[in-house]
Amino acid sequence: MAEDIFKDLGELNKEELYDLAVALYERDILIAKQNRVNLFRYDVADDTLFFVFVDRHDGEVRRRKTEHYLTSENYAFSTPTRSVCVNLFRDYIEGRKTEPTGSFEMPYKEGGQYLRCDYKCVYDRNGKLHSILGQFEDVTFTREKMLKTIEKQNEYMRIINSLKTSFESIIYFDLEKLNYSLISATDALKSVTKKNGTMNELAQIFCTAYVMPEYKKLFTDFINFDDLAERLKGKQYIMAEYATFHLGWVVARIIPANVNADGNVTHALLTSECADELHRETIFLRQAAETDGLTGLLNRYAGKREIEKCVSEKKVGVFALFDCDRFKQINDTLSHLVGDSVLVEIAQTMKETFKNQIVMRLGGDEFIVFITGSEVERRLKSKDGLVGMFDQMKLNLEGVTIPELEGTHITMSGGVVAYNNLEGVTFEDMYKLADEALYVSKKKRNGNITITCR
Template sequence: MEKLGSTFFKADILEYMSFGKWVIEADPGKEPRLYCDEVALRLLNIPAGNDPEKDYRDWLAAVAPSSLERLIAAGKHVAETGYGEFQYLWKHPTRGNRYIHFIGVRNVSYTDGVRIEGIIRDITDKVWNETLTREEMKEGLDAIQGLASEYVILHFINLETGSYSSYFYEPDISQKTIRLNSTEKSYYEMYERSIRSICHPDYLDEMLKLGKRENMIEELRHKKKSVHRFLGKTHENQYEWFDYVLIKFDPIDEEPTRAAAGYINVDQDQVEVLEYQRMAEGVGKIFDFSIYISLPDETYRVIRDTDESTPERDKNAFTYLRSRAKSIGKKNVRESLEKWFEVENVVAKLEKYSRISRDFYNDIEKKWYRANFLIGDRNEDGSISHIIYGRRDITKTKLIEIQQQEDAAAGEAIVRSLAKMYFTMLEINVKDRRIHVIRIPEFMNERFVVDGETYDDLKDKFVRMCVDLDYRDSVREFLDYPTLLERLRKQGYVQKNYLGQTEGWCRMTFVPVTNEDTGEIEKIVFAVASINAEKKREESIKYQADHDELTGLLNRTAFSRIEEELKNNTDRRAIMIVDIDHFKEVNDTYGHVVGDAVLCQAADILRHSFRKKDYVVRFGGDEFVVIFNECGDGFADRIRNKIRNINEVLQHPTKEDMPAFSISAGVTVFEDSYSKEIFKQADDALYQTKVNGRAGCTFYDDMMKTSVPQWRK
């Protein structure tokens, strides 16, 4: 016997060296010949010491014909597929039931016929140790007694570990067996791979779900047997009906741990009868009138008819349906329905949609009906072979639908009205936190699709993509879902203003929708409105409150607020008080119009002469105050030069109607907390400037405590 190469097997050949080897040769026109080595002879109960080159076919046929059948069947399978691995329950002539594992491969270099080379090993103890005890095996075999000849394949499964062994009952495995050549250690892995390769797509999801460990255990938790029918592919690549059967070995009231799983090839005629009965039962529950139509002869069987006024039935299904349509009152509805019942029209639409329906109103009965056509079955070429027609009374649901449409129309009107206020409106289902879009602007739709998303996903995207960076933390805190529900229960509704990235100022509002009976919040309406106009009005009011109407500078009210800020600041700062020299004479000489122009020019030049972070205030009349933040080295020289340059400009006006004038200033620098005394120091410095001849700037020093007249103190 030739030595078998390791490339023939999925496991290392060294693992199998102690097992029996077998060879089948089938030359054209001759009976197959069987050769075995000494180990294989012992497994087959053939006396040891025989010539390994001897053909044992006749001997085995005489003493163990079933063993020979299985070997020949295995050989045929390997001849067709090139490789095979099987486990058989071997009825040994003297040792009882044994589990025998076969591995075989076709020798492609043998050209005189077909040569199959393989290995045999006894795995009875291995199977029992890993999966089932002897008592459990006996119980399992008893449980399937009488059905064994019907099973294509049986698997004995340890549901906890997933280990298993397989038993092929059907001798002619090349014709009947589903392709299940497996090497997976876990039954669940083998099952998934096998089902994916053989199961028709229409049944694949259901069968894959069944093959999960937890689902198999659940199937057998309260029953001994579970059956699932599916279309499976045979070796001939034809789909046939199979039942996948699960049998529980444990007592029925105990948790499933051991089971057998088998495939039975189902008789096709029986399947069609059962399928029709199942279909008729299901259709009968849905429709008050239904028929099963055969094509192309258009004959039919009535599944259900609850109408006592049914007209005499025509043999042709569509002629019969058109006759029923004649009992409808209005002519336009009747004629339209008769046209809808034309067979060519029905088949064409079913090829496209697989199901079509139409609602119609019977003016005589004062009822609404829904007519339906569905595909009942198809021919092998995919064309429609059977059609189901069903009709049911939908008067109650139609009236509700009409009412809902009217309510929806009213709701649309409300939404359109609200849309003038809110550019975004969403509805949040409290139970699953899913979002339903009521209204959303284009710019948001381009960024993210929210319909059906969860609130948490939307919240993160909304904050990241719609809210200005400075407001994100506060908005994220406001949108926190658990605290949001609590706030809504207490307050009724909640709002927050924020600055958007592109939309400007916005206000978000949450309003709860409660259950009338329980008072619990079922939904939340989320709305966003633009408040740019409102913000502008607020800013305008605030500006007017803080600014001088004539000059546009900050006014005395704003100065009072700034004073409070200065009290909490200990940086080196300064206050300068400025007034216009001889302003009363300007008013008396040129009038108040020119006087106002002089005030505006002084305000304008002061505004543009100092930094943006410094405050310029019209304190009253012709008096101004400048507050300097952060006074560094050389500050006094810079301010003196500024005042000198300002006076140079003011004393040489460019407009003919503008008189020349000058300003005087007094400055005090301080580092302590601000007080009224500091303001008085700047005022004393201003007085000293006027004493010195005006049109200049004086910085306060301690000498002024004695030089300033007593009446000013």
């Protein structure tokens, strides 16, 4: 390839130029791939400079012209390139440069334009400098691109260094090559994770030795590389929370780090931070927001939400509304503290009686139980079967002893609505019908339960 470039260049020494080509190729300067090449040769003895301009046309390299100049001090060079050459040669002649080959960049026009020179010194048999061969090219655009790349890399490093102070681990993803690099990590994570590898290897390592078993599917879906770039598109980050063996509860984010011209994410950062304390606080606040403070049952908000969720998934169900008989009398004659004790005992009895079902305190002395499952389906075949579902609750309440009641048993009246088909049914629908049934029960003796089938 080098011989083709320098073919038929006339005055220039072909062997010397071939040496130059080899030197330039060794420096990864692919002359043949450039659109235009400015070659020169400076002969030290007669202070003569040759310029050869070579360009490519239809894929072939051809010589455009050869120019011959004398480099005397009085010669007025018309182009910056030639002036640069003269300065370079004089540096050599005056002994200020000693490297046999090399390169340098320097500005040659106002406005920040840069010229790059790659050169090779040729010596005679006595070791005396005979000539200098070289190539010039305008690297302004390349230099600007390189500076922008460096600036971008520096910005990334500033961001990463900032992230290191906030996160326990940072992993860099190349979504095009599907590789990862561990930027920073705790000792525990380093012990189970390689510094570099494929993203599939990382997923396997995490699922095997890092993420708790019950959260493996969540983590696998979160880090799924098949659609990760698509899920990140147009977003600042995506987030997941899961439990790990080493850090406890972790909040992880995948943050886009680079986006190509098409708007597709090509690189991303996986960050992890320990959230054990935050998770405990969140659980505490959630429980406080969803739990009745006195009885420990679900409160109205949480119970309604759970029932609505269950209705959307089940075909049959029983909605039962209860209130405590003579509760106002207990509060008025025995004190509200005794009344609170009664409510606590009722809640405990209902939880034990209706295990794995939704039990909630609606407010005051009213409670709701929502029952589903195969047992309900079997008992729905007859009204007597449904009555039997609540007999155990009555028996359990009879076993409750509160000294202030002086042997009087706690009884509850109820209104029950049984559904063979829950499709289209709302919480309000069930509550309204159960309340009507409860009203009927309250007109009868204490402990009565009225059942309606729909």
